Amino acid sequence: MPNVFIKTYGCQMNERDSEQVARDLQDRGHRLVQREQEADVILLNTCSVREMAEQKAIGKMGMLKKLRRERPKLVLGYMGCMAQRLGEGLEKHSPHVDLVVGTQKFHRVAEYVEEALRKREEAFAQEDTAELGSAINPITPIVDIAAEAGSQNTIRDHLPETKKEATAFISIMQGCNMHCTFCIVPTTRGEERGRPIAEIVAEARTLVERGVREVTLLGQIVNLYGRHEFPKVGDKSPFVQLIEALHEVDGLDRIRFTSPHPMGFRKDLVESFARLPKLMEHVHLPLQSGSDRILKAMHRPYTAASYRKLVAALREARPGIAITTDIIVGFPGETEEDYRASRDLAEELGFDGAFIFRYSKRGDTPAALMEEQLTEEEKESRNQDLLSVVNTSASRILEACVGTRQEILCEGPSRNDPSRLAGRTRTNKIVIFEGGRRFHGQIFDVEITSASSSTLYGTPAIHDGSDPGE
Numbered sequence: 001m002p003n004v005f006i007k008t009y010g011c012q013m014n015e016r017d018s019e020q021v022a023r024d025l026q027d028r029g030h031r032l033v034q035r036e037q038e039a040d041v042i043l044l045n046t047c048s049v050r051e052m053a054e055q056k057a058i059g060k061m062g063m064l065k066k067l068r069r070e071r072p073k074l075v076l077g078y079m080g081c082m083a084q085r086l087g088e089g090l091e092k093h094s095p096h097v098d099l100v101v102g103t104q105k106f107h108r109v110a111e112y113v114e115e116a117l118r119k120r121e122e123a124f125a126q127e128d129t130a131e132l133g134s135a136i137n138p139i140t141p142i143v144d145i146a147a148e149a150g151s152q153n154t155i156r157d158h159l160p161e162t163k164k165e166a167t168a169f170i171s172i173m174q175g176c177n178m179h180c181t182f183c184i185v186p187t188t189r190g191e192e193r194g195r196p197i198a199e200i201v202a203e204a205r206t207l208v209e210r211g212v213r214e215v216t217l218l219g220q221i222v223n224l225y226g227r228h229e230f231p232k233v234g235d236k237s238p239f240v241q242l243i244e245a246l247h248e249v250d251g252l253d254r255i256r257f258t259s260p261h262p263m264g265f266r267k268d269l270v271e272s273f274a275r276l277p278k279l280m281e282h283v284h285l286p287l288q289s290g291s292d293r294i295l296k297a298m299h300r301p302y303t304a305a306s307y308r309k310l311v312a313a314l315r316e317a318r319p320g321i322a323i324t325t326d327i328i329v330g331f332p333g334e335t336e337e338d339y340r341a342s343r344d345l346a347e348e349l350g351f352d353g354a355f356i357f358r359y360s361k362r363g364d365t366p367a368a369l370m371e372e373q374l375t376e377e378e379k380e381s382r383n384q385d386l387l388s389v390v391n392t393s394a395s396r397i398l399e400a401c402v403g404t405r406q407e408i409l410c411e412g413p414s415r416n417d418p419s420r421l422a423g424r425t426r427t428n429k430i431v432i433f434e435g436g437r438r439f440h441g442q443i444f445d446v447e448i449t450s451a452s453s454s455t456l457y458g459t460p461a462i463h464d465g466s467d468p469g470e
């Protein structure tokens with residue numbers, strides 16, 4: 001059966017979608033490979049959140065044309081957010097592409113891949129062999145970016161049965177109705193659609209049976225999950241009902257979620273951190289700006305004061321909780337004073353980490369049409385300045401962990417140094433330590449011995465005399 005290589009750009013939702021496509025292809029007998037040189041099919045799962053991400057994928061597809069010249073039967077495809085946004089327009093950038101599949105059609109990719117393989121085979125058989133070297137695009141591309149009701153329910157059961165992982169993502173919803181003026185997601189991912197609680201819980205149980213101990217719930221505005229589809233029960237939102245249901249799953253020890261919207265943190269969710277111990281002590285809470293004027297222009301319905309209050313409430317509900325954030329610098333019209341407001345708030349709140357983004361114009365968004373766009377130099381200087389503020393608080397928090405004992409879940413070999421192991425604390429900090437296979441998938445305490453700017457190092461706090469290398 002054909003070999004498939006998938007390259008993923010962008011966020012965890014995209015990673016999750018790629019896993020789903022990979023699983024579907026494997027179920028139909030295709031083999032996943034790690035190198036594009038070995039592939040009969042190459043799929044790029046694309047991201048539209050920044051222009052740079054789109055250019056990278058288009059540039060990559062341009063380079064793959066060379067492989068097509070060597071192997072005329074090679075199938076090349078785009079899927080995901082950029083495929084959704086540009087659709088047939090992608091043929092202009094990449095006339096040699098065979099597949100363009102949008103965000104509501106990941107479940108059809110395997111079928112389309114097989115169709116494209118068939119078409120390429122036929123085109124190859126009809127080709128004059130003398131001309132083969134120039135057979136760049138003899139087939140009509142398959143393009144499907146239509147909306148499909150219920151497509152949110154197709155992103156499930158993604159881990160191959162043979163794959164042993166301690167952690168997994170569960171996609172609980174698709175789309176977003178918030179329409180922040182800088183964001184392309186409502187265009188690329190469509191309206192909010194949630195999966196039923198019972199299906200999500202069933203998926204979590206299956207994952208636990210395969211050895212998963214921690215799940216991260218994924219959605220573009222994950223904590224507003226189900227608000228248009230499922231009723232509140234008492235004061236509890238559908239999202240809190242879902243967390244409670246997952247909390248009951250035996251063998252599931254840790255629950256995380258990303259990315260929430262500050263607006264979705266009502267009392268019921270904040271209080272969940274005080275009463276549900278499986279909910280980990282980490283919230284990624286996008287701030288975007290510390291200036292009320294800019295927040296309004298961004299169409300973010302909260303203020304710096306209400307954000308500050310929310311952080312205080314979370315810290316009170318679960319002392320020691322880690323708070324990370326996203327901040328955009330250089331949004332159109334952002335004055336020095338507006339920027340100072342973001343900087344001051346970041347300094348005051350002392351985040352555990354932050355993704356700082358230089359504002360990037362996205363073609364189909366209201367902010368792209370706003371006047372007073374800032375220069376790249378202004379954005380870059382604010383970016384660097386804010387990074388130093390956030391790095392200072394992040395390093396201070398990591399340093400404070402040295403000498404403490406932290407519970408971690410061991411996820412397996414460290415990515416940067418496979419001779420050592422890596423795990424995550426309850427507050428989502430990476431800990432590197434020495435040890436053998438018996439630690440994989442285990443939850444235990446580690447004594448933290450040192451910290452770098454982004455990572456903790458430690459020793460398992462195990463005093464039974466056994467050798468951790470076993």
Ligand code: SF4
Nearest residue numbers: 176178179180183185
């Ligand atoms: S809430 Fe998030 S995903 Fe939705 S429009 Fe705003 S930034 Fe984009």
